[in-house]
Amino acid sequence: MPARIVITGAGGQVGRFLGAELTARGRDLLACTSVQWDITDPAAGDDIVAPGDVVINCAALTAVDVAEAEPARAYAVNATGAGNVARACAARGARLVHISTDYVFGGDFDGAPRPYDVDDPVGPRSVYGQSKLAGERAVHDALPDATVVRTAWVYTGVGSDFVATMRRLESERDEIEVVADQTGSPTYVADLVGALLQIADDPGAPPLLHVVNTGPASRYELARAVFAGSGADPERVRPVSTDKHPRPAPRPVYSALSTARFDARYRPLRSWRDGLGAALAELN
Numbered sequence: 001m002p003a004r005i006v007i008t009g010a011g012g013q014v015g016r017f018l019g020a021e022l023t024a025r026g027r028d029l030l031a032c033t034s035v036q037w038d039i040t041d042p043a044a045g046d047d048i049v050a051p052g053d054v055v056i057n058c059a060a061l062t063a064v065d066v067a068e069a070e071p072a073r074a075y076a077v078n079a080t081g082a083g084n085v086a087r088a089c090a091a092r093g094a095r096l097v098h099i100s101t102d103y104v105f106g107g108d109f110d111g112a113p114r115p116y117d118v119d120d121p122v123g124p125r126s127v128y129g130q131s132k133l134a135g136e137r138a139v140h141d142a143l144p145d146a147t148v149v150r151t152a153w154v155y156t157g158v159g160s161d162f163v164a165t166m167r168r169l170e171s172e173r174d175e176i177e178v179v180a181d182q183t184g185s186p187t188y189v190a191d192l193v194g195a196l197l198q199i200a201d202d203p204g205a206p207p208l209l210h211v212v213n214t215g216p217a218s219r220y221e222l223a224r225a226v227f228a229g230s231g232a233d234p235e236r237v238r239p240v241s242t243d244k245h246p247r248p249a250p251r252p253v254y255s256a257l258s259t260a261r262f263d264a265r266y267r268p269l270r271s272w273r274d275g276l277g278a279a280l281a282e283l284n
């Protein structure tokens with residue numbers, strides 16, 4: 001029988017979608033919001049996790065600019081909190097799939113950039129990235145068999161994520177400006193969730209994986225693709241540089257991820273354009 005899945009951060013973007021998918025598949029599920037399991041409380045997991053469970057840690061402080069302004073809060077959740085989850089799993093004999101981010105990478109390349117592999121040197125530029133990297137290390141210190149899954153630029157297309165925002169702006173404005181000098185790996189939440197479930201059901205899952213839709217894209221390219229996929233003229237999206245829209249926390253100029261290690265063991269994800277097409281087909 002497949003293991004029970006316990007989700008932390010079940011009220012968030014990934015947690016909600018993951019819970020819905022597990023319910024649709026008829027899986028044994030315990031979905032914990034931050035009220036049911038506050039991961040900053042070191043004892044909170046003890047009464048929740050049972051032997052044989054697979055915990056998928058979706059809890060994090062993800063607001064990159066908030067993290068920059070409030071590092072202690074970011075570290076409490078993303079680093080200490082992640083370690084607490086891993087310790088609860090280690091104490092109870094549960095497995096852990098922990099979600100991390102492309103922002104652990106710095107984005108600086110001597111030559112032409114290429115998607116980051118799992119073994120590439122890290123170098124986070126923001127407090128968010130630094131706290132998430134500290135979380136990866138805290139997880140593996142407490143539970144070396146845990147699987148850390150780095151993903152990137154996740155969207156559902158509803159709410160306030162990048163794709164949802166582009167869809168809204170398409171209907172509100174004639175033209176929009178989007179940064180063309182940030183490149184990453186846009187990832188449809190449904191594809192991420194499918195991959196997380198493959199990993200959760202694999203007791204031999206590797207300790208570190210990258211899971212994204214394939215192929216790098218700039219924010220500008222992604223915005224154009226959202227317009228085109230919504231039946232709008234992509235020429236209404238104008239490219240600008242990041243310094244035109246300064247933000248408190250630095251973003252890596254390049255943080256696309258290579259999925260080579262994931263692809264060697266699991267069903268590979270589709271390209272970012274195909275993932276976006278599927279998302280828009282669901283939404284339109």
Ligand SMILES: NC(=O)c1ccc[n+]([C@@H]2O[C@H](COP(=O)([O-])OP(=O)(O)OC[C@H]3O[C@@H](n4cnc5c(N)ncnc54)[C@H](OP(=O)(O)O)[C@@H]3O)[C@@H](O)[C@H]2O)c1
Pocket residue numbers: 008009010011012013014015033034035037038039040057058059060061062063077081099100101102132150151152153154155
């Ligand atoms: N979204 C992306 O583009 C992206 C990219 C790369 C990696 N990731 C990673 O993917 C994971 C899921 O992110 P997401 O997009 O689903 O983020 P999200 O929508 O911000 O959800 C995060 C969830 O964590 C919960 N949380 C915050 N503090 C907590 C605490 N102390 N204890 C328990 N839960 C707490 C939040 O609950 P409250 O609202 O109740 O505080 C929220 O429901 C995170 O690890 C994130 O770093 C996301």
